[in-house]
Amino acid sequence: xxxxxxxxxxxxxxxxxxxxxxxxxxxxxxxxxxxxxxxxxxxxxxxxxxxxxxxxxxxxxxxxxxxxxxxxxxxxxxxxxxxxxxxxxxxxxxxxxxxxxxxxxxxxxxxxxxxxxxxxxxxxxxxxxxxxxxxxxxxxxxxxxxxxxxxxxxxxxxxxxxxxxxxxxxxxxxxxxxxxxxxxxxxxxxxxxxxxxxxxxxxxxxxxxxxxxxxxxxxxxxxxxxxxxxxxxxxxxxxxxxxxxxxxxxxxxxxxxxxxxxxxxxxxx
Amino acid sequence: xxxxxxxxxxxxxxxxxxxxxxxxxxxxxxxxxxxxxxxxxxxxxxxxxxxxxxxxxxxxxxxxxxxxxxxxxxxxxxxxxxxxxxxxxxxxxxxxxxxxxxxxxxxxxxxxxxxxxxxxxxxxxxxxxxxxxxxxxxxxxxxxxxxxxxxxxxxxxxxxxxxxxxxxxxxxxxxxxxxxxxxxxxxxxxxxxxxxxxxxxxxxxxxxxxxxxxxxxxxxxxxxxxxxxxxxxxxxxxxxxxxxxxxxxxxxxxxxxxxxxxxxxxxxxxxxxxxxxxxxxxxxxxx
Numbered sequence: 212x213x214x215x216x217x218x219x220x221x222x223x224x225x226x227x228x229x230x231x232x233x234x235x236x237x238x239x240x241x242x243x244x245x246x247x248x249x250x251x252x253x254x255x256x257x258x259x260x261x262x263x264x265x266x267x268x269x270x271x272x273x274x275x276x277x278x279x280x281x282x283x284x285x286x287x288x289x290x291x292x293x294x295x296x297x298x299x300x301x302x303x304x305x306x307x308x309x310x311x312x313x314x315x316x317x318x319x320x321x322x323x324x325x326x327x328x329x330x331x332x333x334x335x336x337x338x339x340x341x342x343x344x345x346x347x348x349x350x351x352x353x354x355x356x357x358x359x360x361x362x363x364x365x366x367x368x369x370x371x372x373x374x375x376x377x378x379x380x381x382x383x384x385x386x387x388x389x390x391x392x393x394x395x396x397x398x399x400x401x402x403x404x405x406x407x408x409x410x411x412x413x414x415x416x417x418x419x420x421x422x423x424x425x426x427x428x429x430x431x432x433x434x435x436x437x438x439x440x441x442x443x444x445x446x447x448x449x450x451x452x453x454x455x456x457x458x459x460x461x462x463x464x465x466x467x468x469x470x471x472x473x474x475x476x477x478x479x480x
Numbered sequence: 481x482x483x484x485x486x487x488x489x490x491x492x493x494x495x496x497x498x499x500x501x502x503x504x505x506x507x508x509x510x511x512x513x514x515x516x517x518x519x520x521x522x523x524x525x526x527x528x529x530x531x532x533x534x535x536x537x538x539x540x541x542x543x544x545x546x547x548x549x550x551x552x553x554x555x556x557x558x559x560x561x562x563x564x565x566x567x568x569x570x571x572x573x574x575x576x577x578x579x580x581x582x583x584x585x586x587x588x589x590x591x592x593x594x595x596x597x598x599x600x601x602x603x604x605x606x607x608x609x610x611x612x613x614x615x616x617x618x619x620x621x622x623x624x625x626x627x628x629x630x631x632x633x634x635x636x637x638x639x640x641x642x643x644x645x646x647x648x649x650x651x652x653x654x655x656x657x658x659x660x661x662x663x664x665x666x667x668x669x670x671x672x673x674x675x676x677x678x679x680x681x682x683x684x685x686x687x688x689x690x691x692x693x694x695x696x697x698x699x700x701x702x703x704x705x706x707x708x709x710x711x712x713x714x715x716x717x718x719x720x721x722x723x724x725x726x727x728x729x730x731x732x733x734x735x736x737x738x739x740x741x742x743x744x745x746x747x748x749x750x751x752x753x754x755x756x757x758x759x760x761x762x763x764x765x766x767x
Contacts, residue, residue, distance in 0.1 A: 388569065389574075392569045392575040396591060396637060397563055397591030397592050414575075415577075421623075
C-alpha cells in the first residue's frame with residue numbers, strides 16, 4: 212500500500228546521532244560520501260562497513276528498518292553489479308558470451324560499486340531517519356546563508372523544502388484515498404495496454420492536481436494571515452548551536468577520510 | 481443475501497514501528513433492507529470497517545463475503561460482488577475528474593461493462609435520484625457547480641453503479657443544513673424504492689437516530705453496541721459516554737424535561753417531542 216512507504220521518514224529517538232546539530236550531520240554525511248570514493252581495496256570497504264554499522268548502532272534505529280531503505284533502489288544496485296561484472300576489463304575470464312565477458316576483476320569491481328551505492332543510501336537514510344524534516348531544512352538554510360551574498364535565496368529554498376516535505380505524506384494519503392474511491396467505482400489500474408493504463412490514471416491525476424492546488428491556495432492564505440513575508444528579519448524559536456559532540460563527530464569523519472587515504476596511497480592496501 | 485464479516489482483524493503498517501491494529505476480531509452481518517448507522521469517535525476503526533465491507537481493504541485474519549462470495553478473491557464473481565457494494569467516501573466531490581457531469585456519473589456503469597444504452601439509463605436514473613435535472617446539468621462541467629451540487633454528482637456516480645449495499649461515509653460533512661436534508665431525503669427515497677442496504681458512517685448522533693433502523697457503535701476496533709438506535713440511546717447512555725460519544729440533543733432535551741418533572745417520552749423526532757410538550761400544556765390549561 213502507498214502509505215507503507217518509509218523513504219525519507221523521520222524516526223523519533225533520543226540517541227547521540229539524533230541529538231547532533233543538523234549542520235554537523237549534513238556536513239558529516241557529505242564528507243562520508245566523499246570518503247566512500249577514497250575507498251579502493253576490499254579492506255577499506257570493510258572499514259566503511261564497520262563505520263556504518265557503528266553509526267546505525269549509535270542511532271539505536273531498528274536495523275531492519277534502516278536496511279529496508281535500500282529496497283527502493285535494489286534494481287539499480289543489481290544492475291550496477293551485473294554491468295560491472297560483465298563489462299569489466301580483466302584477464303581472468305570465467306565465462307564468455309559474444310561481447311559479454313564475466314571476469315573475476317569485473318565481479319570484484321561490481322561488488323565494490325554496489326557497496327558504494329548501498330553505503331550512500333544507508334548513510335543518507337540515517338540522516339533523514341534521525342533528523343526531523345523541519346530541523347533538516349533549518350540546517351540547510353543555515354548552511355546556505357553564507358551564499359546569500361551571491362544571490363542564493365537560502366530562506367526561500369528552505370521554506371519550499373519544508374513545505375514540500377510537509378505535504379508528501381498528505382499527498383500520499385490523498386492519492387491512496389482517490390485510488391480507493393475510483394476502485395470502488397470499478398476502475399481497473401492493472402490491466403490493458405500501456406496507453407490504456409496511462410488513460411486509466413486520469414481519474415486519479417485530475418482530482419490529485421485539483422486538491423494539490425486547493426491546498427496550496429489555502430496554505431498561502433494561512434501563511435499570509437500569520438503575516439509571513441519572507442525571511443527578512445525573521446527570528447527563530449530554536450537557534451542552532453554547535454556543541455562539543457558536533458565537533459567530535461566531524462573529527463571522527465575527517466579521521467575516517469584520513470585513514471582511508473593512508474590505506475590507499477600510503478600503505479597501498 | 482447478506483453482507484458478512486467473519487472474525488475480521490486488520491493491522492495498519494504491519495511489521496513497522498508504526499503498526500496499529502484498527503479492527504480486532506469483528507463479526508457482523510448486514511441484510512438487504514437494513515439502514516445501519518455506524519458511529520464511533522475518530523480513530524475507532526469505523527472507516528477501516530466500511531473499507532472492508534466494500535472490499536477496498538482485505539482482512540489480515542477472517543473473511544468478508546457478499547452472498548457467500550469472498551471479496552478478497554481475484555475472480556469475476558468477486559469483482560461482481562465488490563461492485564455490488566457502493567461506497568461514497570468523505571468529501572466525494574474531491575474525486576470528480578471528468579469534463580462533464582454525465583461523463584463522471586457514467587464512469588462507474590462503464591467500468592461495470594454496461595452497454596451505451598444501459599449506461600445512459602443508469603446515469604439518468606441516478607441523476608433523477610439525487611435531484612439533478614438531466615437536461616440542465618448533464619453537459620455542464622462538474623467543477624463549476626456549487627459544493628452541494630458537486631456532492632450530489634459524486635453520490636450519483638456511486639448510485640449509478642446500482643449497488644445492493646450503499647456505504648456513505650459522512651455524506652453530510654461540510655454541507656449547509658438545506659443540502660444536508662436534501663442528501664438524506666434522496667438517500668431515503670433510494671433506500672425505500674430499491675430495498676437496498678444503506679450503511680451510514682456518521683459523527684452526527686441526530687442523523688443516526690433519525691434515519692437508521694440499526695446502530696453499530698465502534699470503539700477500539702470492536703463493535704461494542706449493536707441494536708436499535710432508540711434502545712441504545714435510551715438504555716446504553718453510559719457505554720456511549722465511555723466511548724467518547726453522546727446521545728442526540730433531542731434525547732438530552734427529553735431527559736432534561738423529565739428531570740424538571742415534565743413526563744415526556746424519549747423520541748428521535750423533534751416534532752414528536754414538541755407535540756408531547758404541547759399536549760402537556762393543553763392538559764395543564766384544561767385543569
